[in-house]
Amino acid sequence: xxxxxxxxxxxxxxxxxxxxxxxxxxxxxxxxxxxxxxxxxxxxxxxxxxxxxxxxxxxxxxxxxxxxxxxxxxxxxxxxxxxxxxxxxxxxxxxxxxxxxxxxxxxxxxxxxxxxxxxxxxxxxxxxxxxxxxxxxxxxxxxxxxxxxxxxxxxxxxxxxxxxxxxxxxxxxxxxxxxxxxxxxxxxxxxxxxxxxxxxxxxxxxxxxxxxxxxxxxxxxxxxxxxxx
Amino acid sequence: xxxxxxxxxxxxxxxxxxxxxxxxxxxxxxxxxxxxxxxxxxxxxxxxxxxxxxxxxxxxxxxxxxxxxxxxxxxxxxxxxxxxxxxxxxxxxxxxxxxxxxxxxxxxxxxxxxxxxxxxxxxxxxxxxxxxxxxxxxxxxxxxxxxxxxxxxxxxxxxxxxxxxxxxxxxxxxxxxxxxxxxxxxxxxxxxxxxxxxxxxxxxxxxxxxxxxxxxxxxxxxxxxxxxx
DNA sequence: GTGCGCAAGACTGTATACAACTTTGTGTTC
DNA sequence: GAACACAAAGTTGTATACAGTCTTGCGCAC
Numbered sequence: 001x002x003x004x005x006x007x008x009x010x011x012x013x014x015x016x017x018x019x020x021x022x023x024x025x026x027x028x029x030x031x032x033x034x035x036x037x038x039x040x041x042x043x044x045x046x047x048x049x050x051x052x053x054x055x056x057x058x059x060x061x062x063x064x065x066x067x068x069x070x071x072x073x074x075x076x077x078x079x080x081x082x083x084x085x086x087x088x089x090x091x092x093x094x095x096x097x098x099x100x101x102x103x104x105x106x107x108x109x110x111x112x113x114x115x116x117x118x119x120x121x122x123x124x125x126x127x128x129x130x131x132x133x134x135x136x137x138x139x140x141x142x143x144x145x146x147x148x149x150x151x152x153x154x155x156x157x158x159x160x161x162x163x164x165x166x167x168x169x170x171x172x173x174x175x176x177x178x179x180x181x182x183x184x185x186x187x188x189x190x191x192x193x194x195x196x197x198x199x200x201x202x203x204x205x206x207x208x209x210x211x212x213x214x215x216x217x218x219x220x221x222x223x224x225x226x227x228x229x
Numbered sequence: 230x231x232x233x234x235x236x237x238x239x240x241x242x243x244x245x246x247x248x249x250x251x252x253x254x255x256x257x258x259x260x261x262x263x264x265x266x267x268x269x270x271x272x273x274x275x276x277x278x279x280x281x282x283x284x285x286x287x288x289x290x291x292x293x294x295x296x297x298x299x300x301x302x303x304x305x306x307x308x309x310x311x312x313x314x315x316x317x318x319x320x321x322x323x324x325x326x327x328x329x330x331x332x333x334x335x336x337x338x339x340x341x342x343x344x345x346x347x348x349x350x351x352x353x354x355x356x357x358x359x360x361x362x363x364x365x366x367x368x369x370x371x372x373x374x375x376x377x378x379x380x381x382x383x384x385x386x387x388x389x390x391x392x393x394x395x396x397x398x399x400x401x402x403x404x405x406x407x408x409x410x411x412x413x414x415x416x417x418x419x420x421x422x423x424x425x426x427x428x429x430x431x432x433x434x435x436x437x438x439x440x441x442x443x444x445x446x447x448x449x450x451x452x453x454x455x456x457x458x
Numbered sequence: 459g460t461g462c463g464c465a466a467g468a469c470t471g472t473a474t475a476c477a478a479c480t481t482t483g484t485g486t487t488c
Numbered sequence: 489g490a491a492c493a494c495a496a497a498g499t500t501g502t503a504t505a506c507a508g509t510c511t512t513g514c515g516c517a518c
Contacts, residue, residue, distance in 0.1 A: 083378035149312035
């Protein structure tokens with residue numbers, strides 16, 4: 001346990017981290033207005049710090065800021081959703097391949113522990129935590145590939161994916177996709193680079209196809225489009 | 230001409246843009262200390278705005294900020310340099326492929342105009358501007374591919390590449406690589422997706438091999454490593 | 459009753475003020 | 489003369505204050 005975020009002083013990184021965590025775990029739904037005074041009071045810091053945190057999140061596209069109109073938890077459009085997964089499909093499969101070629105027993109053990117935690121969270125019914133761990137798994141793979149720059153991109157894309165899932169997930173595919181993670185771990189452990197790449201590619205395709213990205217959807221249509229028919 | 234950045238009021242986006250431009254054009258060398266009061270006075274804004282701008286740039290890795298020790302123009306390490314070009318090699322070739330498949334005559338005309346400007350800047354001896362335009366070319370291709378998310382990543386990577394070039398470029402390859410851009414444009418215009426992908430891959434490889442990324446280099450070694458032998 | 463205009467409230471954008479930290483220069487002691 | 493301690497200058501971290509903008513609710517005219 002113990003997120004790197006939890007035990008620090010009131011700096012903006014921490015506030016940003018706490019907010020990001022809440023967004024990632026679907027405790028702050030897309031569209032929620034984030035009032036600076038309010039957030040500041042919750043965390044016991046001034047608006048200065050909150051503002052800095054919100055700007056960081058806006059830079060990661062987890063929050064949108066409009067001049068004089070405040071900050072809201074982002075509502076990725078369908079187009080943006082497609083773009084996010086397009087970017088992931090360019091970055092992650094080949095990164096998984098590199099990871100398979102470089103992974104050490106220590107890496108594999110840590111990944112295994114990570115997967116165990118995922119299962120635990122799922123069985124405990126903590127779907128928010130499960131979702132977040134499931135995303136972190138992808139970042140971990142980039143770390144194993146020893147590519148911090150790519151890992152940072154993937155971390156951002158994973159966070160945005162969490163918002164996309166909140167908006168466009170269709171429940172029918174309730175079976176959590178942790179099987180895919182198990183298979184990936186095995187491919188990494190065995191050093192099967194090509195297989196790891198293919199598995200990751202397939203995993204991402206599965207993810208996209210579990211979303212409803214046909215235009216008619218219900219969620220982010222900002223009031224103007226929502227009230228037509 | 231007329232950068233989108235130039236004519237605006239004193240918001241932090243503008244300050245960040247102006248600073249980024251200066252970094253991109255090698256007018257602010259890596260390692261330069263950016264004192265908040267000083268920058269604020271130059272742009273006629275308060276430290277609040279400057280701070281916000283610096284944080285944005287830090288998020289893009291153009292600037293490093295250490296607690297209580299201020300902001301400096303970043304000095305990418307050799308490792309980071311490799312990572313940046315690794316990320317580019319994952320994103321750009323396949324994005325060039327998409328662009329070739331989608332490009333319209335309007336796109337091609339705009340790209341051609343862009344390249345003409347590049348040549349102009351080179352012949353005018355304005356190497357800073359030439360460098361920046363040359364980077365923007367890569368972003369434009371992602372825009373033609375209609376992938377704003379990927380374009381944003383590439384924009385960041387291109388900006389960081391500018392710092393990397395400032396640190397590790399070996400002058401001997403003085404011939405500016407605008408031939409590569411010409412060839413790419415032709416591939417896009419002809420809709421030759423596979424060729425565009427290959428050309429981009431080769432172009433990036435050429436770029437990397439024009440750098441001196443052997444560990445012994447002179448530049449970013451922060452004093453501690455610099456004073457060993 | 460409907461529509462317009464205006465005023466109050468709420469929130470954001472920016473500047474300024476103060477506290478805390480880091481660095482640098484000076485003086486004292488051994 | 490060298491090393492340490494301390495003081496002063498400079499810079500950042502955070503809070504607060506004020507100005508500007510958007511929203512909303514009320515009242516007045518038609």
